Amino acid sequence: MKPSSFLLRSLATAALFTVVASCSENLDSSGVCAVLCPAVGGDIQNITLDAVVLDTTVNSFSGLGSEPSLILASRGDTLDTRVIIRFDSLPTTFTPTGGTLQAIQTVDSAYIQLRIDTLAIKGGGPYDIAAYDVDTTANDTSSAAILALFRPDRLISSRSLARSDLKDSVRYYISNAAVLAKIESGARLRVGLQVSGATTSQLRIGSTEGGVPPVLSFRATPDTTTHPLTVNPLSKTPSNDAIAASHLSDYTIVAKGPPPAPPGVLAVGGFPPRRVYVRFDIPANIIDSTTVVRATLLLNQISNPLLDPTDTVRILPQLVLAGKVVTDPAKAAEIVADVSSDTVKARPGDAGLTSFEIAHAFSVWRAQKPDTLPRAIILKSLNEGNSPLEIRFSSSEDVSALRPRLRISYTSRVPLRIP
């Protein structure tokens, strides 16, 4: 190759390389911004408003039995809850190994397998768990009718478990005769569990809604080569509401609960679960004409030392999506959406200022007129229905210094003009 040709080709290659390299723009000259870039954004305005026009405690409408776990508790005078498990369909036949289908005439080794959340166990044991036959024709959701059946003549079995017996999976043996009697009579087996102990006793048991239901297991023959039969919880009532019936396959009822929060006090969590509904009146110019970069609901927490005052409750603020036509706060508090993935950790026994970040709600409020979408949020426990712990706050009925307030930080739009 001639030197001149090589030179030209080298130049062409260098030019091509430069062209390709410069196709990728990099306009960022932030390195010298300390000198060459004056701040563009405006000042942040911080204001604190008494913007709450309605705050109230409402019951969670999630429904009896919809909780992802079952609470079996005996906390002295504070809390007494029972667990109901319905086996409305029991098998009447079985096929022994190597044999043919035949009717069940004996029941052996009957037990209910319970999934225990070992991290949520309260008390040191022993845990005396009694099982009662709670089958009744009374109203399905009548707790009083069910509680009345926890009496000696309905007792199926009783067992004392030490703390060390409580593993992830516990076999709670029940009377074989009671199961056989239900099978032979074609009746439903509905079991009510009650715990008692010398001290505090509280267990969290997996439920059908949580994906780990209690399961009834028994042998229809003493021959151990034949597999035992297993029965999942099933409720056939109420017959006209399949969803409610599904929830009632296993559920918790409260025999005695902690005293409710006094009037004028907001309560989150507890048993049965409650939520706080808060509606605001925010100046339209802040929502419409500014950009809210942070909004904090400031609540004064009131100490509630009744149950586990140092345990943690995670509280989640959610945006109410219910329109103005939904006038009942309890119903509006069920039509919600997340505005933040961040929860606030609170302990029932603590007191003082608690902050909830709700800035993302303003993005929705900006797009909707207040006569379409009221400016409202709720506060709910992340463990709603799974924990008896309740966090309490001062309401707008309290003295001025303790009322809920809304602190808003906003910035005005920057005029994007010629420099």
Added chain:
Amino acid sequence: MRKLMIAIAVAAISSRAGAQGALSLQGLGYPTGELSARAEGTGGGIADFDALSLVSPASIAAAGSPALFFQYSPEFRRVTAGSSSAKTTTARFPLVAGILPMGQQWTLGLSSSTFLDRSSETSLVRSVPLGAPGEIVNVTERNKVLGAINDARLALAWEATPALHIGFGAHVFTGSNRITFSEIFPDSSKYVSTTQTGRLSFAGFAGSLGLEYHFSRVIGIALSGRKGGDLRAQSGDTSIGRARLPDHYSASMTYDGITGATISARVAHDAWSSLGSLSLSGTKAFDGWDTGVGVEATGPRIMQRVLALRAGARIRTLPFGFNGDRVSEKSFVAGLGVPLARDRASFDFAAQRASRTSGGSVKETGYILSFGLRVSP
């Protein structure tokens, strides 16, 4: 008094809208010069004679044959302020031109060139009191501007005699700056980051006149002028400013007395200050001189092609000042031209080193590589 207060308030607000991050990008941006790679290679000395540069409408009369021209000019910039520095790469396509001879004496030209390029991006962290009293939060401001004001010219040139060319040009100045401004907060669960977008549009008109005369076979002189009309700026449908496009006057001279070489010199004046009224923040625009000298010489024969070698130097004042001071630019440039396809096409290349200062501690160096391709269909 009330009007005065309003004016002060407007100025205070709008002064927050500039964050270009480079000396050359102040105000409405960097003037590319509207020169072809060939003219850049001579420091702008032959600009008023160069048919492909968007300077003198008379120059297209010498084109001789129809031509299409396209130019790519990336700039690699380094800005230094004390111990801080930033490196950027800006890809520009500053010039496209078409020339069509009509008969023996008339030539029509349609060209478009980047007039003021404002493409930039900056990021700044500032601390603001936000939330509870005493709480300080760092917010990152990102400001990105893309776009330019472009100069589109329709030119008609008349070759009165082989030595005398006269041309007229009608210019439309149009373009936009797309601005994206973001304020980014550190914790998305607490704060809502914001992004604003805006588009500033520009529209204006100007007329130009050029004259080229060759006194002899060795000396030629070219004069040109552009008279600016109104330039209007709009944000959406709202008019946000009005100014006069800067008047431009220039003169070039060439000397061909040395065999195989053309020595050229040029002086031009731009009345950039007429754009000052468009700036609401008080960014000062300065009238400025643009002076350049250069030489174009016949180079070596490579692959049966005779290369043209070029070199030049140029000094000029950029339109918009920094902190009230003028920004000046000194450039040294070298280039070459390669005929292709039996002179039915040509490739021009220029490498330019531009130093920019404003008298303060901020220095800027830009390396501009220009690649121009002319094709005669």
